[in-house]
Amino acid sequence: MIILDGKATAQKVKSELKEIIAKRKEEDPSFNLSLTVILVGENPASQVYVNNKIKACAKVGITSGLVSLPATVSEQEIIDEIEKLNNDDSVDGILLQLPLPKGFNESKIINHISPLKDVDGLTYIQQGRLYGGKKQLAPCTPMGVMRILKEYNIELEGKNVVMIGRSILVGKPLFELFLDANATVTVCHSRTKNLKEITQKANIVTIAVGSPEMLTADMVADGAVVIDIGINRTENGLKGDVAFDEVSKKASYITPVPGGVGPMTIAMLLSNTLIAHDLRTKNG
Ligand code: NDP
Secondary structure: OEEOOHHHHHHHHHHHHHHHHHHHHHHOOOOOOEEEEEEEOOOHHHHHHHHHHHHHHHHHOOEEEEEEEOOOOOHHHHHHHHHHHHOOOOOOEEEEOOOOOOOOOHHHHHOOOOHHHEOOOOOHHHHHHHHOOOOOOOOHHHHHHHHHHHHOOOOOOOOEEEEEOOOOOOHHHHHHHHHHOOOEEEEEOOOOOOHHHHHOOOOEEEEOOOOOOOEOHHHOOOOOEEEEOOOEEEOOEEEOOEOHHHHOOOOOEEOOOOOOHHHHHHHHHHHHHHHHHHHHHHHO
16 A cells, blocks of 8 residues: 655645746746735634645745735625735735635635636636636646646546545536546535445545545455545544545555645645736736
8 A cells, every 4th residue: 555645745746836936036037926815704724724825835935915804804895805916916826715704605705806816716717617628727626636646647547436525626626637537437425325335346536525534444445546635623633534544454545634635735726826827927
């Protein structure tokens, strides 16, 4: 069994990016990459994620901005902040940290982000581009999954991929990316019957549910590749959606939690910021 090391792969992606940014700056001293995060309310997990994103920006040479708004802010005030950033030529990427506090219409607000600055790939335009075969900016977690599979040369063409979870942030875009890679993809969700029978047939299983250690050894075939996207804070610390100890005995490759898909997500966010910059400045 081989551990798919997300930390090391993310580090590699970030080092490559750092080099590209440094080279661009050398060629053009006015070159600057910038990402602004909008954080609404005081969700402690979101605060940690935002801090990690800002720290990661600094490490590769991306300028970051943080717009911190109280949970009592109105929907229009968030939209006004987004519009300001849309119109600010020095901002390449805008990320609205999710989830928003209860009561906000997330998709309405997200869709005010300029699609060319939508580094989370969640506007209808970027979703449509992905599903229409014209990908520009795709969601970071699914991109991170694909990147780590590539790093370990895991063949996808013709493989049976079974995904558990169909959210717009993870499952649906990941489905499209696997399909693009010519895998045969089955998507399972909360209404799926006989989940175990389906997952047992998979060459590759991905899970993004948010249920600690839900995928057990009896659900996976010998030699399967297992990608654990779940992040669950439990009394026993951070756990994925995979019962790692038992599943890792059957898997050929497996991502750990922490240290698997999580770090990849941040690395892909940084790389999406460069893509966003180039989209706006090179092609418009
Ligand atoms: P959502 O809650 O939006 O989606 C969960 C999905 O799981 C839904 O499609 C749901 O089905 C499905 N589901 C729920 N219960 C079951 C079940 N018993 N059997 C099969 N499917 C089930 O979550 P997200 O996609 O946003 O996140 C999922 C997990 O991934 C979370 O733990 C989150 O923290 C983590 N995550 C990790 C990231 C990373 O960087 N590593 C980034 C984003 C998320 P249905 O559609 O029918 O409701």
